[in-house]
Amino acid sequence: MSIDANAVVLERYNAKVFKNRKEHMLKVNPAEDQIIIANTRAIPGIMTNRGCCYAGCKGVVLGPIKDMVTITHGPVGCGFYSWGTRRNKAKAEGDTPNYIQYCFTTDMQEPDIVFGGTKKLKKAIDEIMELMHPKTIMIAATCPVGLIGDDIQAVAAEAEQEYGIRCVAYSCEGYKGVSQSAGHHIANNGLMKRVIGTGDYEPATKYSINILGEYNIGGDGWEQERILKKIGYEVVSVFTGDGEVERIASSHKANLNLVQCHRSINYIAEMMKTKYGVDWLKVNFIGLEGTVQSLRDMAAYFGDPELAQRTEQVIAEELAEVQDQMAAYKARLNGKTAALFVGGSRSHHYQGLLQDLGIKTVLAGYEFGHRDDYEGREIIPNIKDDADSKNIEHITVEKDEKKYHAYLTQEQYDKLAAEIPLEKYHGMIRDMDEGTYVVDDLNMYEAEKFMEILKPDMFFSGIKDKYALQKAGTLSRQLHSYDYSGPYAGFKGATQFGYDLCMGYFTPAWHMVTPPWKNRATLQGTVGE
Numbered sequence: 262m263s264i265d266a267n268a269v270v271l272e273r274y275n276a277k278v279f280k281n282r283k284e285h286m287l288k289v290n291p292a293e294d295q296i297i298i299a300n301t302r303a304i305p306g307i308m309t310n311r312g313c314c315y316a317g318c319k320g321v322v323l324g325p326i327k328d329m330v331t332i333t334h335g336p337v338g339c340g341f342y343s344w345g346t347r348r349n350k351a352k353a354e355g356d357t358p359n360y361i362q363y364c365f366t367t368d369m370q371e372p373d374i375v376f377g378g379t380k381k382l383k384k385a386i387d388e389i390m391e392l393m394h395p396k397t398i399m400i401a402a403t404c405p406v407g408l409i410g411d412d413i414q415a416v417a418a419e420a421e422q423e424y425g426i427r428c429v430a431y432s433c434e435g436y437k438g439v440s441q442s443a444g445h446h447i448a449n450n451g452l453m454k455r456v457i458g459t460g461d462y463e464p465a466t467k468y469s470i471n472i473l474g475e476y477n478i479g480g481d482g483w484e485q486e487r488i489l490k491k492i493g494y495e496v497v498s499v500f501t502g503d504g505e506v507e508r509i510a511s512s513h514k515a516n517l518n519l520v521q522c523h524r525s526i527n528y529i530a531e532m533m534k535t536k537y538g539v540d541w542l543k544v545n546f547i548g549l550e551g552t553v554q555s556l557r558d559m560a561a562y563f564g565d566p567e568l569a570q571r572t573e574q575v576i577a578e579e580l581a582e583v584q585d586q587m588a589a590y591k592a593r594l595n596g597k598t599a600a601l602f603v604g605g606s607r608s609h610h611y612q613g614l615l616q617d618l619g620i621k622t623v624l625a626g627y628e629f630g631h632r633d634d635y636e637g638r639e640i641i642p643n644i645k646d647d648a649d650s651k652n653i654e655h656i657t658v659e660k661d662e663k664k665y666h667a668y669l670t671q672e673q674y675d676k677l678a679a680e681i682p683l684e685k686y687h688g689m690i691r692d693m694d695e696g697t698y699v700v701d702d703l704n705m706y707e708a709e710k711f712m713e714i715l716k717p718d719m720f721f722s723g724i725k726d727k728y729a730l731q732k733a734g735t736l737s738r739q740l741h742s743y744d745y746s747g748p749y750a751g752f753k754g755a756t757q758f759g760y761d762l763c764m765g766y767f768t769p770a771w772h773m774v775t776p777p778w779k780n781r782a783t784l785q786g787t788v789g790e
């Protein structure tokens with residue numbers, strides 16, 4: 262019988278930690294309806310890779326919008342951390358300003374914490390108006406703001422009155438919720454309430470679309486737009502990579518929403534369907550097969566034979582252009598194995614691109630994915646901020662052509678999952694091979710232990726664990742920032758990815774270093790005692 266890597270990893274934990282972490286791991290068995298616990302609080306003291314609610318709101322969703330100023334109301338470190346590291350590219354075009362190379366923060370100090378920080382925030386707005394005169398200002402709260410009770414909404418309302426601009430304040434204090442995910446909800450709900458539906462841009466064609474959940478990391482969004490425009494689509498807005506408030510305001514006028522990142526934005530698609538009747542389609546522009554399938558799904562949605570023909574023509578042209586390169590990379594990488602641990606949808610999406618290159622995923626997990634990302638249950642709109650909810654899943658279950666929508670606690674969710682056979686699976690688990698591993702909220706100790714047991718040829722994750730993994734002698738690539746490379750999306754991105762992997766895997770550097778633990782014992786301790 263093959264070894265159960267999960268059991269070996271869990272061995273060193275004390276009883277309490279063992280019980281908790283056990284629920285977050287599984288070995289894939291397609292014969293079973295497997296469940297996994299996710300979107301729960303990380304155990305204090307454990308080195309989780311997760312970020313905070315502020316990171317999800319300001320860093321992920323609001324940060325990439327270029328024609329507005331986002332002020333971090335808080336200590337300078339929060340603003341600095343969320344400035345530039347995510348590589349959400351944007352360029353100034355025509356009259357549209359681009360503020361994303363600036364970092365705006367109130368730089369709260371002790372006196373502000375003691376006496377309140379609203380005066381400083383108001384002053385920051387005055388300065389920004391004088392220097393930059395933007396049409397939109399967003400305010401993002403950090404932890405101390407919630408603790409001392411600064412009324413940032415009142416400051417925003419006052420600024421709107423005084424300057425005649427749009428000013429929206431987000432109570433996205435870092436401690437809310439259990440991860441970045443709460444921040445995505447708060448940011449998107451704000452855009453839904455205050456921006457979407459307020460613009461009057463009229464799309465020029467009926468093939469008008471928005472791309473939701475595309476943040477233009479390393480230029481991914483630009484590669485998608487290149488392909489879509491070549492076919493004849495009009496991209497009205499992108500949420501939020503290289504995004505514009507003015508376009509997001511008119512996004513309700515588009516005919517179709519594409520959902521690229523499922524985790525950070527799925528509920529907005531459903532809310533726009535309910536409020537404005539815009540249909541949505543899940544897409545995946547990572548990997549050749551995913552890209553081709555997504556383009557065909559779009560053509561099928563519009564149902565126009567001419568568009569379908571043009572789609573096939575572009576697919577054929579693009580594939581012809583990349584096929585020799587992809588074949589060369591595949592010849593080198595075929596049969597290799599990979600581990601993937603990224604925040605949300607990428608751990609799933611990149612498995613297809615790896616497959617295009619002959620690489621098999623042996624371990625995958627999300628930092629903050631919800632159970633639907635793993636198990637594949639359809640999600641319904643999240644009208645409420647889920648910042649205060651604990652372990653709450655919002656699901657849609659289809660049975661006998663009826664849809665069951667609900668807010669459920671973990672307990673209720675489990676009960677329902679057991680009672681109703683779930684027929685729609687699009688989650689990551691179902692797409693993985695038997696005997697591979699799925700681990701939620703993987704921590705540093707577990708990452709190192711799984712490396713030791715599964716020995717993947719390459720490990721894809723983020724900045725927090727990259728160097729530990731690399732020093733252990735394994736190629737480690739960042740799937741968040743793309744290690745300063747990209748784009749990786751679409752046809753051309755696939756070849757860039759193949760090129761980067763070949764460079765990384767076959768670099769002679771691996772033969773020139775002997776990690777210290779190869780020839781001497783290292784210190785061992787017990788985790789969780």
Ligand code: CFM
Pocket residue numbers: 317321347441474476478522523524525603604605606607608740741742
């Ligand atoms: Fe969506 Fe993202 Fe991801 Fe994400 Fe993120 Fe990101 Fe990510 Mo880093 S929105 S869930 S909150 S695809 S920032 S662009 S790379 S963890 S897997």
Ligand code: HCA
Pocket residue numbers: 311312313316317320346347348441604722723724725739741742
């Ligand atoms: C975030 C942003 C992040 C962090 C990346 C990393 C990103 O979660 O705040 O840990 O390497 O993609 O930049 O996910």
